[in-house]
Every structure is written in C-alpha cells, then in structure tokens.
Amino acid sequence: MKKTLLTIVLLTFTTLFYAQKDSFVKVKIPNDQTYSFTPIIDIEASAVKSQGNTGTCWSFSTTSFIESEIFKTTGKLIDISEMYNVRNTYNDKAWDYVMRQGRTQFGEGGLAHDVINSIQKKGLVPQSAYTGLIGDATQYNHSKIVPKLQKILDAYIKNDKNSAHPNWKVQVDSILDAELGKMPTNFMYDGAYYTPKTFAKKMKFDSKNYVTLTSFTHQPYNSKFILNIPDNFSNGYFYNLKLEELVIAVDNALKKGYTIALDCDVSEKTFSQKFGVAVIPKNFENNEKSLTYIVTEKEITPEFRQQEFENYNTTDDHLMHIVGMVKDQKGNEYYKVKNSWGTTGSRIGNGGYIYMSKAFFKLKTISIMVNKKGLNKPLKATLSI
Template sequence: MRKLLVMTLLAITAIGATAQEKKAEINVNKPVFTVVRENKITSIKNQSRSGTCWDYSTLSFFEAEILKKTGKTYDLCESFVANKTYMDRAIQVVRLHGDCQFSEGGSSYDPLYCLENYGICPENAMPSAGSLYGDSLNNYNEFFHLMTPYVMAVAKSDSKKLSTQWKAGLQGILDAYLGKCPEKFTYEGKSYTPKSFAASLGIDFNDYASITSYTHHPFWKGFPVEVQDNWRNPLSWNIPMEDMMRIIDNAVMNGYTVAWGGDVSEDGFTRDGLAYNTDTKKVQSLTGSDMARWLKLTKTQKNNMIDSLGCKVPEIIPTQKMRQERYDNWELTDDHGMLIYGIAKDQNGKEYYMVKNSWGEAGEYKGIWYMTKNFIAANTMDFMVNKNAIPNDIRKKLGI
C-alpha cells in the first residue's frame, strides 16, 4: 500500500510538472480575436492537389452572394467551371499557336464568364472530385501531364489546316478526369439545364466589378491586369490603394464578401492561419537573427519565428510606390485566391480580415485565415466585388 501511495504521489508530481511545462510553452503573443463584423459564408472546401483556387474562391463568393440575397445555401460545382474553362483556354492557346500559357490557374472572371455563358450545376450533379480516378479529392498531376502536351502539340502543329477533332479529343480528357457537364439535371425536385439553373440563383451577373491599384496605368479607368492567369483579359478598375482598401471595408461592413486574388508566398503568410506584412529587419532584431542567418532559415523556420511573435509581429506600412515596385520586379504575384468575409481585432486593437481558404480545415482556425489589413493592402493583385458594395463617391468617379 505504501509503495502504491508513493507511486501515486510521483505520478501526480509528474503530471503537475508536465502541466507547468505545457503552460510555459503557451505563446503569450498568440492573437486573441474579437469579431467586428462576420458575414455568412458556405462551408469550407478543399481544392487539394489542383491549381483551382480561382474556381473555389469565386464560387464561394457567388454562394455568399446568393446566401445574402435569397437566404438559400448552394454548393456550386467547381468541376463544371473547370471543364468549361480549360476547353476555352485551350482554344485560345491553339488560336495563338502556343504563344501563351496553358495552365491550371485562372482568375475570378473565369467562373463569372462560365455562369453567364454556360450556366452552372450543383456539386452533386457531377462526379465528386477525384472519384473518377480513384481519389477522394482533386489530384490534377496526371490530368495536366496528359492535357498540357496534348494542347501544345495541337498549338505547335506544322499543319496548314487543323481539323476540329482535336477538341473532341481534349473534351474526352476533360470528361474522363472531371466528369461530363450535364445537359439536364434535377435539383430539389425541379428539372434544370445549367443555364436555367444559373438564372434561378437570384443574382444579377452584371452586378460585379474587378478592382486593382497600380500606377503604370491611369487611375479611375479600367485595364486588364497583366498576369498570365488573367488570360481572358477582363478589365479591372484602377484606383488608388487607399480607395481600394476602402471598398473592402465598406463591402464587409455592409454584409458583402470579396473574391480576393493576391500573393501568399511572402514570409508573413503562415500555414497556421495568420498573415502579416512582416518587417523582416525588425523581426530579425526581435528574434536575435542577423540577415545572413535569416536567409539560411527554411520558410517553416521563418514562419515559426513569426508565429512566436504573434500579435507583436512588426509590420511594414505599405505604400502605392511599394506596390508598384513589387509588381514590376515580380515580387507581387497572383498565386492564390481566397474569400474575404469579415473583420476582427486582436487584443492590441490591430484589425484583420477574416478570410475563407480552400485548403480544407487546415491551420489553427480550421480553414480560416486572419490577414492584417497591411498584408492585404500590400499583396492584393485584384479582387471581385458587388458594385453595390462600393462607396458611392468611388462609384460616381468610376461611372458605375
């Protein structure tokens, strides 16, 4: 009995020590968020191993638009949009004899174009992602390894005249990996075509505008943002950075979401659900790193340092000049699309956008990222928003 008592006391002591150790490991700098405004969104999705953030984020945007306007929740089909979009993109590549890029990427305009011209179907009207090739989620590796050389072989052909059969062959590849787009389907007891279903969603496809902010084109006019995945060349309204940010704030505070496209390759974007416009020099100083040591660190190690600083991460205040310089030297890229749907503050009063990602329930916040306003201002390539969410004075200047 005495031996058992001693062992019990030792176990209790060990548990207490472990608890104290864990308590000591708690990051006191971890942000504690208070929601300022949170708009309704649909469920978190997972694009998995596919370059379709543009598809997932923009359909999430339209799902939120429908939810706001009608109160109805839809799960729109990303595979339908991908099937139609990749065929259109291939046609353009062939038309230009391969002198443009064929890739998985796209822009927020592509789903809008699809909805307007081809319609849409609900998720369950096509095979679930990855199911046709024995996967539980998207995996475009084999798919694009087959499709890209096929398209480029046609585009670079030395034939004097092409037949139309290359399209039938490509459609076969698209349908084999994504599923055939239905001509008719039943949803909640009613029969639809993709176009009639899109018309039934209760939103006006003329209500949407794309916004950007650069100085190599005049402000208050539209231009096609010069990035490869903006291959349809739709116009974005070019406005000063401060007004660009005013639109996002006004949209969120008035119940709208924003289909955001920008750069998440920066050190301040962590896999744990946070994004800061990090002042690298100050971070080095706070973490005891010099430049030489910092450059040798892996991205994971840098992110761990940034995570440890949490809400005390020093940030660079972006300027219009910085945005332009980073765009011109290829630092500011359009590598990801996400959905801005809310605003929150940390314990120090710093404001963050609440952003829905398409990587499943990843990170500390189960698929949601908290991205500071400085990060968004610095790293926005462009975004889509409902025209009615734009402040009246900006709409008046744009004439929309």
C-alpha cells in the same frame, strides 16, 4: 457554415526591479501577447473545402464567393460545383492557346472573372449534379490533365501529321470527360429539373453585378485596364484605385454584408495556414515571432507595393475569399479569409481561415472582386459603374 472562434491568450513576462524604500521589489509585467481575436464582421459562408492537388483556387474561392452572394439574395446556402466552372474554363483556355499558336501560358490557373465568364456562358450547377470526381475518388488531382491537353494542342499547332487530330476540340472534350466526367445538360435539384442556365436564374445570380478592383501606379487611377499577369488569359478588365481607396472599398463592402473574392500572393513566410495568420513585420527578424505574437508591421506605400509587383515578389499565385473582419487585443484589424486548403493544419484553431492584416493585404493583393452594390455611390460614380 460559420466557424467557432477559438481564442488563446498566452503571456510572456519581463522581470523588472524597482526601489521601494530601502529594498528592491521584483515585478513581472507582460511585454508580449499571443494573438487573441475578436470578431467584428462575420458574413455567412459555406464550409471550407480542399482544392486537392490542383491549381484551381480561383474556382474554389470565387465559387465560395458566389455561394455567399446567393445566400444574401435567397437566404439559401447552396453547395455550388467548383469543377463545373473549371471544366468550362479548360475549354476556353484551350481555345485561347490554339488561337495564340501556343505563345501563351497554358495551365490550371485562372482568375475570379473566369468563373463569372463561365456562368455567363454555361450557367451554374450544384455540387450534387457535377462533382468532377471519377469513380471512387474523394480528392481532386489534376496533375495529368494539363500535360494531356497540351500535348494535343501542341501537336495541332505544330501541324504534326503523326499525332495531330483534325478536330482538337473533340480530343480535348474526350480527355476532360475522362478526367472530370461529362457535364450535365439537365439535373434534378430539390425536387425540380433544371438546366445550368435555369438553375443560375433560380439562384437569382446576375453576373453583371461584379467588378474587379486593383491598385497600381503604372496605370492612371480611376481608369480601367487589362492587367498583364500570367493567369489573365481572358484579358479581364481591372478598375484602378488608390491603395487606401481599395482598402476602404473592402471595408465598406464587408460592412454592407458583401464578401470579397481575393487574388493575392501567399509566398511570404509570414503567410501561415498552420498558424492562421498573414502579416508583414516591420523588422525581418520578427518573421517567425509574428506568427504567434503581435509585432509592429511595415508601413506599405503605393511605391513599395509597385516595386514588389515589378520585381516579382508579389505575383498572382493564390485566390481566397474574404468573409469578415476581426481585431486583436490591441485593436489591429485583420480580414477573415477563407482558404481552400482544407481545415487541417491550423495551430490556433482557425479551421482553414487566415486572419490577414491590412499591411499584408495592401502589399500582397493583386485584385479583388466585389458586388457593385457593396460599393459606395461616390466610388461608383467616379468609376462610371
């Protein structure tokens, strides 16, 4: 559901003196203001959730994105199961790890296209049909899943006669059943029975509508390439745009009513769930101040963006969901970004949303996923999509 925007405005003052005839008059004028945000675009999205103690932000963000897509198509806001996609992707990652003989990363992470791949192969289910929680559990905790799975997979790869199972797939499914629950083959929803495939069809979700866009200088612009990042185990393709074109693509999609799945880096101290903002100050000494006050931000060039990617200051460490745009009292625009860390901890009342400046987006975004219908015709023609 849409959130109520809470605006808080505080002023600090500088004391100035100026001469008036034969006396001095003391005047206080504002030199700084705390953020005051006004909505520009606000697209319907489901309630903020918590991914708990898991590395499954990629599923929470992309599932939220899919929920908004379904709402745009059907007018119904459906609570889709994040863990159904996670469960399917664990199986895919296990296969990839075995086929690469363990010479690749195996973990909880993934990307937006992994959810799309899961839907293509296995369909969709509502949260009511598959929660991924066992027993009385109310929070997600996957800390034991990957170690258990990797132990089985490594034994098979190393041909450990004492612990290797001749059919590692059976053991993987057994672990996932125990940790996440058995996947439904059919279920009742809103008075009717569905399979995951028929439910996806009922939701009018077409996985072929989605593309992933990025911007890097080490590949030709307007080309399609596989981005070599740790979580791209499934070798998903990315379309490469100029940096300003990537920003324009986001803005145009939002104006057309399409939300965005966002993969970015949130390791900067100026990304704050507590304060609900993400900015890139021009001056390092303004980092702390920038969490509550408007400051001048750094100009982000494609060259600087590339440098930060290549030196690992920008990594694919978190995925979120862009659902709108706001502006501050000086007219600066920010993306309204839905996070998956729950609704607590936001000092200025964003309720689990982050207002991300365009400077932060330009520097820290790895990629975006968008519905092709949200792109302008000239861009689609250039990319041949």
